Amino acid sequence: MTGYDAFAHAQALLTGLGDQEPPPTGGVRLHQPVVGGETTAHEALLAGVWSALARPGALATNFRLVESGRQIDRSRWMRSRVGDGEVLHTTLVPAYLHSAVERGATLVISHLEALDERVMLLCEALEYQLRARAWVNCYITAGENSAFDVHSDDHDALILQLLGRKHWEVDSRVGARSHDLTPGSLDRVLTPGMCLSVPRDTAHRVSGTGELTVHLTVGYEPFADVREETRAAHELVGRTAPDPDPEWLTTRLALRPDRRAGASLRSALTGEVGSGTRIRWASRFPPYVTTGEEHLTITTMGRRIRLDRRLANTITLLTRGGALTYDDLAADSDLPDADLRALVAFGARNDFLICEG
Structure with a gap:
């Protein structure tokens, strides 16, 4: 590259x-x-x-x-x-x-x-x-x-x-x-x-x-084209569609199954993540994240994933959209190395993280 x-x-x-x-x-x-x-x-x-x-x-x-x-x-x-x-x-x-x-x-x-x-x-x-x-x-x-x-x-x-x-x-x-x-x-x-x-x-x-x-x-x-879909649905029942706010649009996109190109098979099968492994969020559109007292609920590619709230900072890094090497992610994350590796391996196995290289 x-x-x-x-x-x-x-x-x-x-x-x-x-x-x-x-x-x-x-x-x-x-x-x-x-x-x-x-x-x-x-x-x-x-x-x-x-x-x-x-x-x-x-x-x-x-x-x-x-x-x-x-x-x-x-x-x-x-x-x-x-x-x-x-x-x-x-x-x-x-x-x-x-x-x-x-x-x-x-x-x-x-x-x-x-x-x-x-x-x-x-x-x-x-x-x-x-x-x-x-x-x-x-x-x-x-x-x-x-x-x-x-x-x-x-x-x-x-x-x-x-x-x-x-x-x-x-x-x-x-x-x-x-x-x-x-x-x-x-x-x-x-x-x-x-x-x-x-x-x-x-x-x-x-x-x-x-x-x-x-x-x-x-x-x-x-x-x-979520706006157009919303307008069309309202027109079918003779109503005027309200202009959706950005949060509503983001939520709708997070419910779509669209995935980026890329594979995580190596990390998913072996659980191995190297220092130079490139990690990126798998969905084509940003996920929708809500935070509770103890858990994060992430809606992405039409699925809901529940994680420990202590992962919030690392999830924020991963959902910005760019690719991070494992070393870059570890430098900015507040998780111990073992917990970070476990999160990345879990993400690869459950297909919400793409791990390559």
Whole structure:
């Protein structure tokens, strides 16, 4: 991972975009980091893109090549065979891709988080902090024209520029499903490290600058669309849904079974935890924790877990969302080593902690 801290990078992006409130609140926003401040982060993500291109494997359908608004048949730039039972082996055809991208085609990789661990960890970190379902698409081009012209998306998005420059025009009227951009719209060329927030249903046009350019689009649905579900349920019985408060939304998300990617099999089977073992909370959304006189009750992934109240400080450390090595956790925890190891082993066996490495 070359020292890439996905959770810290997600925090830096959201802080740069959000001021007091995280996106999409506040409409179209642009974050330009301090020069040299986040170089490692976007370079690590770019390495993830090159890694995905080297081994598309069974996820060949995640790749599209678009030219002049039309998809190019995969048989021209992709070679696939079925072997080892029903396993699909896929490789890209570099010669065709080189010429297509250079003449202005756009290579699109959908759900890049399924192909690279660095991108997956960033996606998870953004989900946890935004309380949202998220996914990551990648766009690679070297042309000057827009592959998709003016359009809007039905989800919120964060744009992360990784390589080269890309020209973005985004309508200043949030929610305007228009084919024409209003005067005064955002008109900027993004450079590596910059991040742009584009709320859903906001018209925008993206164009290359004639050089090789790579950017990620993190699509997300805040609060996993719990608000929309609540409104729909009230409408069915002819009522107006109240605007839910953040605590209620957090509770609803904690009841969902959604889990982060990752396995704890080694620690679950052996009970062993090394000094460098990376430990993180297993749920995609923050748990809901209530404290009684003697116990903590943790609602996470639809389950309720009851723990001794003396574990409160350590549980707070674990539920912040980032990955901690065992040594880091031990340094900040107030538990004796034997009790901490027992808690981590219990968490791995009961699948509310992910322990890797």
